[in-house]
Amino acid sequence: MTDCKGGEFQMRTYKVAIVGTGGIAAVHADNLARTGGRAELVAACDVDESRLQAFGDQHNISGRYLGLTELLAEAKPDIVHLCTPPMLHIDQAIECLEAGAHVLSEKPPALSLADFDRLETAQAKGGAQFSCVFQHRFGDASAAARSLIGAGDFGRPLVARCDTLWYRPDSYWDVPWRGTWAAEGGGPTMGHGIHQFDLLLHLLGPWEEVTALASRQARATSTEDLSVAIVRFANGAVATVTNSLLSPRETSDIRVDCEFATVELSHLYGYGSNDWTITAAPGHEDPVRNAWESQPLELGSGHSAQFLAMYDALDAGQPLPAGADSARQTLEFAAAIYASAFTGKTVRRGEIVPGHTFYSGMDGDGLGTRVLNSTATAATAVA
Known part of the structure; x- marks a missing residue:
């Protein structure tokens, strides 16, 4: 595969985790399965253990966690999808970015511009990038x-x-x-x-x-x-x-x-x-x-189209x-x-x-x- 300047880059398979296992999380999981092997869904997280287990069984996810900190430390995902309620997005995004995991957050990305502007420091600290669905x-x-x-x-x-x-x-x-x-x-x-x-x-x-x-x-x-x-x-x-x-x-x-x-x-x-x-x-x-x-x-x-564009950008270092x-x-x-x-x-x-x-x-x-x-x-x- 070539980048926009004609250089060659390797198509990778990315380890992905989903945080929050409600209705929109199922949309993410289904669309990840349509990316032609570009993503491996390795972990999921939810504070509701019964819902987490049902989601993990449905999508064949081995890593199941009740806390984000534990997920980041043990599963070490390349990308974390935030499918939680809006008020949780920004703090969870910052924790992921500081741990070096790229973030794909459901909307809205934050509840205020003040909160959103905290991302700049977190991206610089962890060397990871933020993207919104x-x-x-x-x-x-x-x-x-x-x-x-x-x-x-x-x-x-x-x-x-x-x-x-x-x-x-x-x-x-x-x-x-x-x-x-x-x-x-x-x-x-x-x-x-x-x-x-x-x-x-x-x-x-x-x-x-x-x-x-x-x-x-x-x-x-x-x-x-x-x-x-x-x-x-x-x-x-x-x-x-x-x-x-x-x-x-x-x-x-x-x-x-x-x-x-x-x-x-x-x-x-x-x-x-x-x-x-x-x-x-x-x-x-x-x-x-x-x-x-x-x-x-x-x-x-759709979601899978955005996922594929995200992987291509990461492959090319863009x-x-x-x-x-x-x-x-x-x-x-x-x-x-x-x-x-x-x-x-x-x-x-x-x-x-x-x-x-x-x-x-x-x-x-x-x-x-x-x-x-x-x-x-x-x-x-x-x-």
Whole structure:
């Protein structure tokens, strides 16, 4: 196998451990089995021993641990997948990185920018790298769209929208840690729409400013159940971003209108190449169609696609895809939505720094809770 500079490198098989054995862990284990022998699942960890044993039996995992420290010392994995509740991600990531194990963390990577910025020291100490599970970035169609948006045949991006319109009943929040700032860092902006707007950022590049609102329309949660943002990008494109848990007809959509082509993706929880639609402007049909059809469009999106990209990067000694720098851009975008929604001001990229109210938490030191409570009370009074 050759790297991007034509050099040769060895394809390795990586020892992988999964921490947390709930529903998303099963997705990881199933997708690891689809990597063609590139990964060996050697260990799992959970504080619930019965769940750990059931998971280990189901996926034929020999190393089973009740604590992360013991797992790192004995199993010595190359990569640790963090499939635990959000409030645990950052401290577990730091422990793994300091022990020299690469980290692939489920979203959100941290509950605040302040916590996330602790990763820099941990990566330097252990010589390992951090990556976040943003699986929608991966796959042939995503790569094709990213390369063509802004290029000659499609033209520069002008207008976009990004919708995560999902539905969660009140019973969804029966799990104690859901729907709280302390455990999840926020509502659908942090826990649900983050995948889709991460893909939008991946396609369109750096964002410049955000104007947003957030509200608690109907759900029994202390966070928002809806947020809407207007975003301006560095390339001049303007987008709307909606994150909802109130939408009975669930869908995830991205649309980017370029000068000569519209790029659309519509799916739910994962997509293949057939979920993309390309529409040419009048008079541009042939170059737009030829540009899209000339791209490789076989590999679909998903966890296994990200895993394989991660292994290729490690093989070549390259930075991990969806690494700390780009994951931080996505987390900063989420923070900007909250900061704008709860202050009523436009927030610019780079504005939320140490000392800023929203640097240490998406709730803005309680401001978000007060705003949501007041708007919810007003809405109840009107009803």
